Amino acid sequence: MARIGVFVCWCGSNIAGTVDVEKVREEAAKIPGVVSALDYKYMCSDPGQNSLRNIIKEKNLTGIVLAACSPHMHENTFRKAAAKEGLNPYFVEIANIREQVSWVHEDKERATAKAVDLMKMMVEKVKRDKPIEDVRVPLNKKALVIGGGIAGIQAALDIANGGVEVILVEKEPSIGGKMIQLDETFPTLDCSSCIMTPKMVEANQHPNIKLYTYSEVEDISGYIGNFKVKIKKKARSVVEKDCTGCGECWNACPMHKNIKSEFNVNLSERTAIYVPFPQAVPLVPVLDRSVCLHFKKGGKCQKCYDACGPKCINFDLQDEIIEETVGAIVASTGYDLMDTSMYGEYGYGKYKDVISGLQFERILSASGPTEGVIKRPSDGKTPQTIVFVQCVGSRDPEKGVPYCSKVCCMYTAKHAKLFAHKVHGSQSYVFYIDIRSTSKGYEEFVRSTMEQDGAIYLRGRVSKIYEDEGKLIVKGADTLSGNQVEIAADMVVLATGVIPKKGSDKLAQMLGISYDKYGFFTESHPKLRPAESSTAGIFLAGMAQGPRDIPESVVSGSAAASKILGLFSKNEYEVEGTIAGVNEATCVACFYCQRVCAYNAISRKEIKDRSGKLVKVVANVNPGLCTGCGACVNACFSKSIDVKGFMDDQIYAEIKALAI
Amino acid sequence: MKTVINEQNRRNFAAQVEAMLHDKLAKCYQCGKCSAGCPVNFEMDYTPNQIIKMTELGMEDKVLNSKTIWLCVSCNTCSTRCPKGFEVTGIMDVLREIAEKKGIVSKVEKEVQMFHEVFLDNVKSNGRIFELELVGKYKLKTRHLFRDMFLAPKMLEKGKLKMHGEKIADLNQIAKIFKDFE
């Protein structure tokens, strides 16, 4: 038999001024099951809480209702007070008679009637409360970082420096991501590889970081604290521990023509066994089996093997699957650049001297295909006039994407600046729609490109680029002067838009995190939880979330790391107990609940008898993933799933309490 | 170059154009790609993107009396390349139609306007185009009697200009179409 106590708070005159609190108390006392009713000036004060605790003890209450302020104010206060007397804290219900009664109504009689109604509803609800225990999930204090660009490296280093083990997985043969491909970086013009290489080396040598390059995450299951991860380590054909990175193998490789270097964005060639760039980390080559003569011609060629001193080349190595258990994950898979050959009017792919911004980075880079001397791809001549075209693919819902890629305004200004520095007497023209230069030092940087370095900015888009007598004729508009403009250029650089890394949608599905229509991972809350994904224990960093520049990527890497260190500062992860639960006796295993669950929190559970024979299959709620939203409850045809704290019978009882 | 915006007129004009265009003027973000690629932009008094903005601002007189709307050859380069999928070519059609309905005779590009009118008259009376009659009427109307005249003898010789036009049988139906839709 329920023994309910009702406590009506005056909140000074805040409630008592508009609601007849004594009348509420009197009405409460009449309800069957209510063994104690009391009104008090300030229930949240120490004396108020003490009297509450005393009555719980004296009357041996099984549940309490506070007719007081919003549960968002003091629900926790009263739950804690109740817990101190050994009452399950979820046996506390609040009737909100301040924010939703006394402060919004004026007629005392009618306000009192409403307050009585709300109190009655809560009494009926609390009578049906079931004890709820918060769920504690043990934490495996090890983190997985997916993607070894600047954001992932930063996250890995910060976590590792916090004393936690990290596994860093990178798809490419070397870590470094896009940043290591860049030349100098805006707005300070510090050389990218000079600031990036030490970080890469540090990540490689850190005792708390285990690095898997040329590897991909194949499968992930589990939940916060306990993710099971399968990593596929692709066969390098080189025994890493023995390799010295001396370079004899790639120097000996006969395949040095017609294989385009990915790192130099097709502007140079590489061998079949290769390191993507000289500062690669780890400095261990990869044998590209799709082009290697040994694999294509039945094992005849083994020049690299012959040249290798430590004999660490092994053609028989196979892909390896590595299994790890981690407590938290950072998804920092980065971005790709759009393929702009769909712009037939710009002739990318048709004209050799129409190149992408990233290709221009490689041309500018001292370690690039032209060793930092600006030469155009067609004939190796130094261009005197370059036209830069911004927003190619970005801000173009028809052919590209509607969003702004954020970094192009700045890197184009940098390109124009570096071009002016490297080729004296040269001229650059920049076609732009709007200049977006909003971080520290950015606007000054763009202005100085115009004012000091003489770049001419034209406000408008380019409509067509074609070749005429060795020049690229760029037909654009300057909407400020209202003119159509034609410029004869030696080279054209397209600022190509940013898109999510290919396959990031598949990874998101594997991780059970949400992503937007473009494929960028979405934050748990865009303002207040920017580092968290929609799934507990999985954090986000870098361009995988959307266009951002290097400082922002570094900040986001650190943010994800600090979230993980915070999580790991405890031994267990506590989940509020108001989550879904399945009645296994009535569940018919239709799994409609699974379909509506946005959190992948529902799995199949097999019930077996003692002999191990399968008795039935039922839905099972994973407490690490469930958030208690209740969508599954409505999806269930057999009424076998319910959310604790908001059970069907409680809600019906609330409605019934209002019966007229 | 000052324009005082009258909110009511602005709204009326923009709404009329949008309704005929089945597109929203606000879609245009003035990147200028239409103007950059327009083959006849060099002859225009306002660039296509300016026409769009001026329409949005309700600058009806300027737009309807512009050379631009008559110089547009409907080549669709602008609409094809527009990153926003805005009906740039379409808005020129709409503005011409409004000008025509309002009886505005283009001061600067009346030849183009007259050509369209003579062309449709020709269709109306024959059901098909009789080129010699079309050219003749157009030339009488514009008084450009001798322009292109040196082409005619050779065209006649080659058989390109027929001396007799064909009329279609069911001219009543053509008349009905013009009655219903003109």
Next chain:
Amino acid sequence: MEDKDVKKESQNHTDVKIESGNSGDPRIIAFVCNWCTYSGADLAGTSRMKYSDNVRVIKLPCTGRIDPLFIVEAFKKGAKGVLVSGCHPGDCHYTSGNYHSRRKYATFRDLLGYLGVDLDRVEFSWVSASEGNKWVSIINEFTDKIKSLPGKSTDIFTKK
């Protein structure tokens, strides 16, 4: 000035004579989500905005939790109007719960109609945690609307 207007308006609501069997003082039940609309209603309170006192709020974690049968039950127990309110599309605390309820609601409307419920008595809206004023106007407008409808309780299930 504004306060006075509000006062006048709220008096208008309460001055209506209650006749027997009439919905002059109708009970309205609002099913709201905890994160957006409940907080929005709280905000109306902390901002001391005044609105019709006919509404009784039932708090749920998410509109995705709302079983269409709750609405039927509310009518059976004498409610003259039912309001469902949650987060704006795209804002759901639980990612997509409000989409589920919206989709469900679309099909459920037909069922309600079939049962004979006057569909004017069911309203679906979005009120965010920052929209105290929107909560107030929705409640006032909905109450006015319900009051304007023919009052007999049997009219709710028109076909019965």
Next chain:
Amino acid sequence: MKLAYYPGCSLKGTSFEYEVSLLKILETLNIEVKEIPDWNCCGASAAHSINHNLSVALPARNLAIAENGGYESVLAPCAACSNRLKSADYELKTDDILKKKITDSLEMPYKAEMSINNMLEFLIGVVGKDKIKSMVKKPLSGLKVASYYGCLLVRPPKIMKFDDPENPVTMDELVALTGAEPVDYSFKTECCGAINSLSKPDVVMALTGNILYDIKKHGADLVVVACPLCHSNLDVRQREIERKYDEKLGLPVLFITELLGLSFGITPKDLAIDGHMVAADRVLKKIEGLPNQQ
């Protein structure tokens, strides 16, 4: 499949060569097309320029006659006509109110289920490359040919749904079938000025000049087109352009049907090539064994 043929006014007048050569090659290919009975002018650019509804209603009459006559496919060799027929068909499919008005006025139903083809679509899609290739008797080897597409065949892409609007290749593929060498150049889809030929001759000459000189620069012997308007501007105005820019062009402009006809072994005379303003004899001499030079 019953194939309807919509010649349009130009093919009966200034561009009669197009119709002559077209009917000749269809005869050789053994393909039968039927002229739409009592067809009317599609309204060309004039109608859509000043009266939208008329620009849909005029083509609609032809389409409705064809559809109600049991045809499944319409060949409109004139690029302007095919553009207007396709645009009208698109409007009728998407604007129910206008459709009702028009079908009421015409007193004919229209289901909008026919396929409407320009000349190139017809040749590639309906006739087929293999059949064309099998008819090539006199490969035009040694001849360099620039294909000029202009605006109306490919734009607007959402309605024309034909080839790549920036880099179309269909006509070049047909050129390659004849054994001639397709010439790539930059202005394949630039506008020639089209309808403003009479009203703005200076503008048209500037635009057409750009195209012709670019073609010349890329080493073409002749130009092929699939549009009477393009043909008029490129052929009829060529002498004037040469005079205006004081630079010789001498580029014969042939219809694609004429080029195909030549490769089928049909004489230039039967293809009405002598109807063009810029004489093609000199260029055609390059082709070995071409029968009956004049």
